[in-house]
Amino acid sequence: MAYSEKVVDHFNNPRNMGSFKKEEDGVGTGIVGAPECGDVMKLQIKVQNDMIVDAKFKTFGCGSAIASSSLATEWLKGKTVEEAGKIKNTEIVQELNLPPVKIHCSVLAEDAIKAALADYKKKEDGKETIK
Amino acid sequence: MKFPIYLDNHSTTPMDPRVLESMLPYFTEKFGNSASRNHAFGWEAEEGVDAARKQIAKLIHADAKEIVFTSGATESDNLALKGVVEMYHEKGDHIITSSTEHRAILDTAKTLEAKRGVKVTYLPVDKFGMVNPEDVRKAITDKTILISIMFANNEIGTLNPVKEIGKIAKEKGILFHCDATQGVGKVPVDVQEMGIDLMSFTAHKIYGPKGVGALYVRKKNPRVRIAAQIDGGGHERGMRSGTLPVPLIVGFGKACELCEQEMAAEGERLLVMRDRLHANISKALEDVYLNGHPTQRLPNNLNISFAYVEGESLLMGCKEIALSSGSACTSATLEPSYVLRALGVGAELAHSSIRFGLGRFTLDEEVDYAGKRIIETVTKLREMSPLYEMAKEGIDLKSVQWAAH
Numbered sequence: 035m036a037y038s039e040k041v042v043d044h045f046n047n048p049r050n051m052g053s054f055k056k057e058e059d060g061v062g063t064g065i066v067g068a069p070e071c072g073d074v075m076k077l078q079i080k081v082q083n084d085m086i087v088d089a090k091f092k093t094f095g096c097g098s099a100i101a102s103s104s105l106a107t108e109w110l111k112g113k114t115v116e117e118a119g120k121i122k123n124t125e126i127v128q129e130l131n132l133p134p135v136k137i138h139c140s141v142l143a144e145d146a147i148k149a150a151l152a153d154y155k156k157k158e159d160g161k162e163t164i165k
Numbered sequence: 166m167k168f169p170i171y172l173d174n175h176s177t178t179p180m181d182p183r184v185l186e187s188m189l190p191y192f193t194e195k196f197g198n199s200a201s202r203n204h205a206f207g208w209e210a211e212e213g214v215d216a217a218r219k220q221i222a223k224l225i226h227a228d229a230k231e232i233v234f235t236s237g238a239t240e241s242d243n244l245a246l247k248g249v250v251e252m253y254h255e256k257g258d259h260i261i262t263s264s265t266e267h268r269a270i271l272d273t274a275k276t277l278e279a280k281r282g283v284k285v286t287y288l289p290v291d292k293f294g295m296v297n298p299e300d301v302r303k304a305i306t307d308k309t310i311l312i313s314i315m316f317a318n319n320e321i322g323t324l325n326p327v328k329e330i331g332k333i334a335k336e337k338g339i340l341f342h343c344d345a346t347q348g349v350g351k352v353p354v355d356v357q358e359m360g361i362d363l364m365s366f367t368a369h370k371i372y373g374p375k376g377v378g379a380l381y382v383r384k385k386n387p388r389v390r391i392a393a394q395i396d397g398g399g400h401e402r403g404m405r406s407g408t409l410p411v412p413l414i415v416g417f418g419k420a421c422e423l424c425e426q427e428m429a430a431e432g433e434r435l436l437v438m439r440d441r442l443h444a445n446i447s448k449a450l451e452d453v454y455l456n457g458h459p460t461q462r463l464p465n466n467l468n469i470s471f472a473y474v475e476g477e478s479l480l481m482g483c484k485e486i487a488l489s490s491g492s493a494c495t496s497a498t499l500e501p502s503y504v505l506r507a508l509g510v511g512a513e514l515a516h517s518s519i520r521f522g523l524g525r526f527t528l529d530e531e532v533d534y535a536g537k538r539i540i541e542t543v544t545k546l547r548e549m550s551p552l553y554e555m556a557k558e559g560i561d562l563k564s565v566q567w568a569a570h
Contacts, residue, residue: 042481045481051548068567069516070512070513072492072512074551092551092554095478096478
């Protein structure tokens with residue numbers, strides 16, 4: 035199977051690969067997938083004033099999984115928390131030209147975004163109660 | 166060095182130029198049908214086939230009359246299993262095989278279960294992928310008509326104790342079929358000494374042409390009979406009808422002759438290269454695991470799992486090298502290699518496995534280059550891997566509650 039040019043580009047030049055400290059203020063972390071399924075994605079967002087100012091990822095998985103999460107971090111940056119929640123896996127499929135067998139990679143990326151947002155919100159809500 | 170580098174010789178091999186040369190006259194000048202008995206064209210073709218039959222038989226210590234030509238090892242496996250079941254159904258309905266056989270055996274066995282009510286025992290293998298002959302003995306019932314165990318595994322290269330299994334089969338008077346697709350031409354195979362009654366193998370794994378294979382069918386002690394699965398002109402002693410592909414058969418013969426002459430030296434050369442590749446990788450990287458047997462394996466096979474890195478991404482990272490992975494992502498099924506799973510290798514490590522298949526035309530510098538690139542790519546992908554990060558932080562990955570999907 036040949037990979038699309040965009041998948042190859044993200045794979046060879048991953049955007050925003052790395053990690054934030056989980057406990058850092060404004061950081062939301064989402065880890066989805068399972069090693070026995072062959073893919074695990076870790077996606078992190080850094081939020082300031084409801085705006086995602088930075089995002090990072092680390093992925094164990096095939097080239098399409100790596101590309102999906104790399105693309106997700108690009109799209110997350112500059113979005114509000116609410117806008118980020120609207121990113122759909124189908125948009126990732128379209129952008130990366132993923133074949134049907136790789137659609138689950140985009141689903142995983144969407145799940146990772148949702149998990150990171152949920153983690154961020156949970157941390158924020160925790161702060162509220164402490165106040 | 167020429168790119169891409171081919172290290173997938175278990176999948177197929179390039180044809181040896183000497184094989185091609187032997188075939189060429191049989192496409193144009195000596196194009197006759199070897200079954201044509203009444204003219205020189207037929208005789209000439211038949212001579213070519215007869216000579217090839219002898220070359221092939223010699224490599225496996227058989228008689229030329231015991232070679233039945235087929236289209237390849239898949240057909241040979243089908244013919245052996247289906248042919249024996251049909252011929253001996255009155256004697257019994259039980260077959261013994263193993264869980265790490267090639268799909269050509271497993272799927273044929275499944276079909277026989279579903280369509281002919283045959284009972285099949287799938288023996289487990291040990292952690293190195295080896296069948297225990299005592300398990301074979303214990304699985305035998307008074308209804309057992311066939312034991313089918315592979316010579317060498319196509320993924321991990323593990324060599325089965327074929328001779329011991331053959332001995333048990335003989336003792337119990339049960340036919341023994343061996344899928345030796347990966348073994349013939351790579352390591353010594355002797356159907357007499359090993360007590361093999363039926364054996365599948367193919368030309369394209371041993372530097373011969375694609376599209377031709379053989380089933381060895383023992384003629385005496387015992388005389389094995391199989392029901393034909395393709396009817397027609399009664400070729401191949403009635404066991405496999407169809408006009409013989411003379412050029413392919415001539416090439417198959419030449420390929421066997423070359424293996425017979427060069428196997429010993431070639432095996433030694435490949436073993437040295439393979440072991441150096443393994444050593445280089447093990448020296449440079451932590452958490453790499455050898456799949457298969459440390460010594461009882463094909464000299465050209467290396468199968469390694471690189472923890473925390475998914476196999477397909479590793480292949481993508483060194484795509485100037487042709488390799489194969491047990492990762493689900495490289496197959497259509499989404500399940501990682503059933504062979505590695507049968508050895509007890511965890512699914513996560515099965516996803517991380519890479520198979521190196523060296524061959525006759527593999528060069529030292531190619532193997533060294535491949536090792537270097539694998540090391541670089543694994544290092545890069547581990548930097549990208551959340552699992553590696555967690556492991557470095559001292560988190561036991563087995564203790565994490567993963568959301569399986």
